[in-house]
Amino acid sequence: MTRLIACVFLVLLVLTGCQTASETELDWFKGNLHTHTLWSDGDDFPEQITAWYEANGYSFMAISDHNTIADSERWLTIPKGTVRFETFERYLEASPEGWVEWEQGADTVRVRLKTWEEYAQRFQKPDSFLMMRAEEVTDRVEGKPIHVNATNIAEYIEPQGGQSVVEVMQNNVNAILDQGERLQQRVMPHINHPNFGWAIRADELALIDGERFFEVFNGHPAVFNHGDSLRHGTEKMWDVVNTIRLRDGRPMMFGIGTDDAHHYQENAPSRANVGRGWVMVRTSELTSDAVLEAMDSGHFYASSGVSLQDVSFDGTRYHVSVQPEDGVSYTIEYFGTTADHDPTPIAVTDPDTGDLITYRYSDEVGRLLQRTDGIEATFEVTDEFLYVRARVTSDQVMDRPVMDMERQRAWTQPVRPGQSP
Ligand SMILES: [Zn+2]
Numbered sequence: 001m002t003r004l005i006a007c008v009f010l011v012l013l014v015l016t017g018c019q020t021a022s023e024t025e026l027d028w029f030k031g032n033l034h035t036h037t038l039w040s041d042g043d044d045f046p047e048q049i050t051a052w053y054e055a056n057g058y059s060f061m062a063i064s065d066h067n068t069i070a071d072s073e074r075w076l077t078i079p080k081g082t083v084r085f086e087t088f089e090r091y092l093e094a095s096p097e098g099w100v101e102w103e104q105g106a107d108t109v110r111v112r113l114k115t116w117e118e119y120a121q122r123f124q125k126p127d128s129f130l131m132m133r134a135e136e137v138t139d140r141v142e143g144k145p146i147h148v149n150a151t152n153i154a155e156y157i158e159p160q161g162g163q164s165v166v167e168v169m170q171n172n173v174n175a176i177l178d179q180g181e182r183l184q185q186r187v188m189p190h191i192n193h194p195n196f197g198w199a200i201r202a203d204e205l206a207l208i209d210g211e212r213f214f215e216v217f218n219g220h221p222a223v224f225n226h227g228d229s230l231r232h233g234t235e236k237m238w239d240v241v242n243t244i245r246l247r248d249g250r251p252m253m254f255g256i257g258t259d260d261a262h263h264y265q266e267n268a269p270s271r272a273n274v275g276r277g278w279v280m281v282r283t284s285e286l287t288s289d290a291v292l293e294a295m296d297s298g299h300f301y302a303s304s305g306v307s308l309q310d311v312s313f314d315g316t317r318y319h320v321s322v323q324p325e326d327g328v329s330y331t332i333e334y335f336g337t338t339a340d341h342d343p344t345p346i347a348v349t350d351p352d353t354g355d356l357i358t359y360r361y362s363d364e365v366g367r368l369l370q371r372t373d374g375i376e377a378t379f380e381v382t383d384e385f386l387y388v389r390a391r392v393t394s395d396q397v398m399d400r401p402v403m404d405m406e407r408q409r410a411w412t413q414p415v416r417p418g419q420s421p
């Protein structure tokens with residue numbers, strides 16, 4: 001018997017050894033899944049934007065324009081002497097000979113926007129740059145903007161509508177997942193900027209079936225990542241969502257970072273610029289299947305500037321180490337909710353109308369559990385926790401911050417005791 005146990009233990013050791021060996025072959029790939037172009041309300045040509053991402057260390061991207069997948073013949077008329085005309089001139093200058101399709105008018109030029117097939121074919125390179133077709137499915141209900149990103153789709157998805165915030169989100173998520181099912185293609189829906197237009201509450205986000213992702217960080221200046229005096233920011237919303245979901249025995253939601261870039265002509269806190277938020281995905285190869293599968297498994301982190309060396313979880317020990325930059329200091333914090341937390345939502349209502357504004361939750365939901373100054377930390381995720389997640393903050397201000405003095409960060413995904421990540 002003892003011998004049998006020893007053998008089983010040995011097999012486990014070997015298996016664990018194998019896993020560790022294969023993990024060393026995994027790479028981190030940087031990507032942005034939310035960006036706009038002239039196909040909707042972005043202010044540059046898709047090729048110019050893609051070229052920026054390619055030149056700035058990104059391995060993959062998804063251009064997600066509002067309610068279009070860039071598949072039709074679209075001509076823009078641009079008056080001479082405008083900022084847009086200068087954008088056109090830069091585009092012409094930067095493009096290969098004969099690439100731009102345009103016509104000269106008296107006081108204008110007409111230029112055709114390249115379709116996704118055209119520009120993706122130009123930039124995609126096996127093993128070095130991956131483009132996934134995407135759309136920001138842009139819907140509305142009760143005067144609130146409900147935006148759901150659809151990554152790696154093949155066909156246009158019409159906004160599905162619905163009677164409530166939850167129904168509109170669910171209908172759009174279902175339409176995205178249905179397309180993936182029908183075309184046998186791995187697709188990824190993610191809920192965009194829940195605090196934009198104060199559209200989506202955490203308790204509503206928690207209810208969406210089949211949705212595993214939302215934007216914990218979005219680089220657009222109008223999306224209220226940090227909430228306001230009444231409403232929770234996106235990080236606390238994330239904690240509320242996962243606390244509710246785990247109480248109900250449902251899968252957790254992961255947090256992503258995106259640019260939601262619109263403005264490429266001027267960098268300013270008031271503009272939606274590139275390079276603010278992204279994801280780092282750990283996988284073995286740069287294909288849409290591999291990247292999206294890794295994200296589905298939580299093998300990624302969101303970042304607004306901090307790079308991580310390693311994130312590992314063996315069912316108990318949750319370890320995070322930073323890829324440090326010279327002269328920069330880091331703080332690693334773990335957050336989580338214990339099973340015995342106070343779950344009571346507190347309604348915040350408008351004093352004049354009595355209408356519900358939001359729910360607030362106690363500090364026991366997403367409590368700060370441990371803070372370490374340094375580039376490495378470990379936290380024991382014991383059975384008392386529903387989940388635990390980590391956040392790393394550097395002492396450096398973000399490149400092009402929206403908010404004054406906003407520090408660079410990384411957010412790792414939540415883990416549950418005894419589970420693989
Ligand atoms: Zn949006």
Ligand SMILES: [Zn+2]
Pocket residue numbers: 034035036136260
């Ligand atoms: Zn957007």
